[in-house]
Amino acid sequence: MSEPPAPRIRTARPADDEALGLIDRLTWSRLHAVAPEPQPPFSPFFSERHAPEDCLVAEVDGRVAGYVLLGFPTPLACNAHVRQIQGLAVANEARGRGAGRALIRAAVEEARRRGARRVTLRVLAHNTPARKLYESEGFVVEGVLPEEFLLGGEYVDDVLMGRSL
Template sequence: MAAPETPLRTRTARAEDGDALGALDRATWSPLHAVVPAPQPPYAPFFDDRHRPEDHLVAEYADGTGKTNVIVGYVRLGRPTPLACNAHVRQIQGLAVAAEARGRGVARALLRAAMAETVRRGGRRITLRVLGHNAPARALYASEGFAVEGVLPGEFFLDGRYVDDVFMGRLLTE
C-alpha cells in the first residue's frame, strides 16, 4: 500500500482492471452492504455485458515507485432504467474501498467523481440504494447532499433480521 501522502487519483476503469476489481469486490464483501451471498469459487468475471469497464470509476494510489498504481476502490455507475425519459439519471450500483484505504477519503473521492461523471455524460440527477443498517455509508451520502427519498421497510432478510432498503438521491444541476 502506498504512503498516506501519495495522491489519490480516480479514473475510468480499463478491461485489464477486471482481476484486481474482482479481488477487491470479494475482499470487501460484507452483510453490512451486500444483499447477495458471499462470492464463492469459481468466480464470475468482474466485467460482463451489463457491467462494462466504462461503467466503473476506480481510485488508485501510486505504489511509491512511480511505475505502478494500486487500485483501492471503485464505484459502478449505471442507468436505473433503459427508458429514454429516464436517461438523465445515473445510479450508483456499487461502491467498494479496500480495508487498508478506509478513512483516507477514498469513498468520498469516488462519490464526487461519480457525480462529476454523471454531469459529464449529460446527467442531471444521481441516485443510490443503501441498506438501512449501513450507518457509515448513509452518513457519507448525506454529507455529499444525498437525501432519503424513500424507504422500503424490511425489504431484505439478512443475517437473521429484516433490513430496510433506503433510496437516496440528489439533483446535480439546477
Template sequence: MPAPHIRPARSDDEEPLRRLDRDTWSLLHAVSPPPGPDDPFFRPHSGPDDHIVAELDGAVAGYVRLGFPTPLAANAHVRQIRGLAVADAARGAGVGRALVRAAVEEARRLGA
C-alpha cells in the same frame, strides 16, 4: 497518505477489482449474494466504461459503478451508483469521497 488518483476503469483492472469485490463483500450491506471465486467482475451490463477506479500508490484501492436505475427512456438522463467499494487498507484516506465526487462529475458529463 497521498490523495487517491481517480481514473476510468480499464479491462486490465478485472482481477484487482474482482479481488476487491470479494474482500469487501459483507452481509452488513450486501444486496446480492457474495461473488463466486470464478465470477467475473465486469459483465455485459456493467463493463469498464461503467466504473471509476481509485488508486493509491499505483494499486487499486476502490471503485464506483454507475448505471441506469431502469431501462426506461424516461430515465435516460439519470445515473445511479450501483456499487462502491474501498479496500480496508485505504479506508480513511478519502477514497470513498473522491469516488463519489468523480461519480457526480461523470454523471453530469453524461447529461444527468
C-alpha cells in the same frame, strides 16, 4: 507529519477486472451486500451490465484501491437523465484515505458530464457509515422500502437516496 496523497481517480480498464473482483470479494459484508457471499468459481467483474467505462477506479499508492459503478436505474428512455451508483467498494487497507469520498465526487461529476440531471443510489439502512458519507456529499433520503431484505435472519430496510445535479 504530511497528509497522505489524495487517491487518483480514473476510468477502469479491462485489465482491472481481476483487481476489482478481488476487492469486491474481500470487502463483501452483510453491512452492504444483499447478494450471497461470492464463492469460486468467481465471475468476471465486468459484464454486460457494467463495462469498464461504467466504472471509476481509485488508486492509492499506485494500486487499485476501490471502485464506483455508475449505471442507468432502468433501460427506459424517459429515465435516461438519471444515473445510479450501483456499487462502491474500497479495499480495507485504503480506508480512511479519502477514496470513498473521491469516488462519489467523481461519479457525480461523471454523471453530470454524461448529461444526467440526477444521481440516485440504494443503501441498506444499517449501513450507517455509507449513509453518512452519502449525506455529506449532498444525497438525501427520498424513500425507504421497509424490511426489503432478509439478511442473516434480520429484516433490513432499503434506503433510496438521491441528489440533483
